[in-house]
């Protein structure tokens with residue numbers, strides 16, 4: 356556990372970046388610091404590994420004041436990931452990751468083996484180890500940054516806007532990856548972002564800062580959305596608040612209806628008769644995209660290059676009302692695609708059906724009316 360006790364940071368020019376911060380970061384959880392630019396998120400984060408020292412108050416790591424720890428030693432137990440990954444440009448990817456185990460006394464062979472394992476863990480193919488950072492995409496560099504931060508197996512991981520320099524699709528992928536990793540690793544993660552959506556998605560708890568380095572609210576994502584502490588938090592988390600709150604409601608009770616499917620590579624004439632759209636699936640019944648019946652009527656064999664990419668998918672195994680509704684709204688056919696845990700088409704889902712389920716949840720008091 357990391358505890359901030361009345362922590363203040365006043366820079367020499369008089370700027371108060373953090374003002375009397377009291378906050379306890381739970382062990383083994385993701386805590387997100389979020390807030391507008393200049394509100395003291397980075398300063399708060401960097402005080403944890405003593406890159407910055409507070410001018411008042413104290414920070415305890417597992418009950419011990421971090422001022423009593425030698426900074427280099429302290430940092431061995433605290434991984435650090437930053438926005439531009441911060442990789443060594445003249446070292447290969449594998450050597451970038453192996454640096455830390457080498458520093459802590461591993462043999463070269465053991466360090467490389469560990470690095471290889473970590474690259475796999477963050478979803479990078481082994482052959483990428485030989486490349487130099489410049490030969491990787493931004494998202495891949497971020498993965499290497501995460502692998503490197505994990506190399507010493509630190510119990511604590513600090514992440515400062517790690518995904519903000521990549522495009523939204525890659526960011527979504529990196530966020531999923533982080534959640535998956537965390538479910539295996541149980542690190543104590545402190546994650547800084549200015550993006551409230553990212554905070555809500557990743558955080559077990561979210562600390563909302565306001566300019567002047569003051570904590571406006573510290574709560575779980577659903578509490579933040581349901582009960583913002585004041586007007587500032589309300590306007591900060593406010594955008595699409597009702598819609599985002601759907602992300603916390605299980606869609607298990609939402610009925611999934613039929614959807615016309617057509618297997619790729621089969622004759623178009625064999626496709627189910629429909630006056631609207633069909634979802635094209637692969638051999639395993641996984642969705643590839645949509646074809647309108649008009650397009651279908653012009654082709655002999657269904658090929659996957661002609662499909663219109665669909666919207667988001669709704670996973671019946673663990674989907675929320677938000678993902679169910681989003682799948683319906685983002686589909687060109689107006690019908691969301693529900694898939695099972697293996698990604699196979701389970702049926703279609705309509706926006707109206709989701710809204711009915713929401714109305715039911717309101718009636719039963721599961722969500723406030």
Ligand SMILES: Nc1ncnc2c1ncn2[C@@H]1O[C@H](COP(=O)(O)OP(=O)(O)OP(=O)(O)O)[C@@H](O)[C@H]1O
Pocket residue numbers: 366367368370371372390391392393394395396397398399549
């Ligand atoms: N070395 C410094 N000297 C003086 N003021 C500083 C210094 N570093 C940061 N600040 C100021 O402290 C305040 C908090 O900065 P900090 O970087 O912690 O904010 P932040 O919330 O992380 O912002 P951003 O989202 O823009 O990165 C800002 O007003 C900033 O200008």
